[in-house]
Amino acid sequence: MSDALNYLLKARPEAMGAYFKFLKESGKSLDPKTRMLITVITKVATQTEKGLRQYLPRALDAGATPGEILDAILHAFPALGLARIFWAIDILIDMDIPEFRAENLGAGLRWHDLAAVDAIADGKVTYCDSDGRSLFVYRSGDSFDVYDSRCPHQVTNIPHLALEGFRLTCPKHHWEFDVRTGACTGKGDRPMKRFESKIENGQLRARW
Ligand code: FES
Known part of the structure; x- marks a missing residue:
């Protein structure tokens, strides 16, 4: 969690409690993979680097393939625009997650x-x-x-x-x-x- 969120949780616990309840309730009809894909897109839209680094592996853990994550980001192009997509891909390259390496894309479990x-x-x-x-x-x-x-x-x-x-x-x-x-x-x-x-x-x- 970011320092700002930690601060607000202490300074305004009721307001932040309502915020987290809203997030939980609003996603309750979604399966975990869809929720994680949407979360990744929101991290790109708001250019939250820490959040993107944190939620990319969570999306993989939730069952999204690297191809699905890349497609989700590209599919959000009308909202994200090319500059934000490149911003996200630069971070993804820097993280060097083995599953996203070009030679492993689409390879499946081995x-x-x-x-x-x-x-x-x-x-x-x-x-x-x-x-x-x-x-x-x-x-x-x-x-x-x-x-x-x-x-x-x-x-x-x-x-x-x-x-x-x-x-x-x-x-x-x-x-x-x-x-x-x-x-x-x-x-x-x-x-x-x-x-x-x-x-x-x-x-x-x-x-x-
Ligand atoms: S504790 Fe943050 S990346 Fe390991």
């Missing part, structure tokens, strides 16, 4: 090799790279949990050095996560993104 199972230490967190994405893997016996290194807040690529024991702290706004469960344990309110995984021919594979 399985990717991460590492040989024997090379992943039990009871520890292993950091690895695969097909242009970085991941944190927590192994507990025969169970493997694979998490995106991209922060669920604004998609910052959290580096390996940000890991202390099992606590991972995003360098941008200091959200904290427990890499054993992916839960957000400090400051923020969203868990790490977990990918489906499987073992095949001695290799740990994950799907995104």
Whole structure:
């Protein structure tokens, strides 16, 4: 949430409570994906950079494909105009979200090799790279949990050095996560993104 909203929530709680109730009520007939697509468009229309960085990944989490998000922005051209659309695309390029890279657009979900199972230490967190994405893997016996290194807040690529024991702290706004469960344990309110995984021919594979 922005500093301005935080301030208004404290200074005018009743008015802001009514505002949030209005937002909730006005979108209640919409499915989560549609709500997120509309929210992305409003962030572009008002040129709210923080909000756009925050809601692009939320739209993906809500099930929108990168193609649908791009089409939604382009389809709002009469309201947004070319300058705002370019503004949004510049931010999108700067964020370097793997799903939006040209080579991944329209590729759909695929399985990717991460590492040989024997090379992943039990009871520890292993950091690895695969097909242009970085991941944190927590192994507990025969169970493997694979998490995106991209922060669920604004998609910052959290580096390996940000890991202390099992606590991972995003360098941008200091959200904290427990890499054993992916839960957000400090400051923020969203868990790490977990990918489906499987073992095949001695290799740990994950799907995104
Ligand atoms: S991008 Fe804001 S805490 Fe990670």
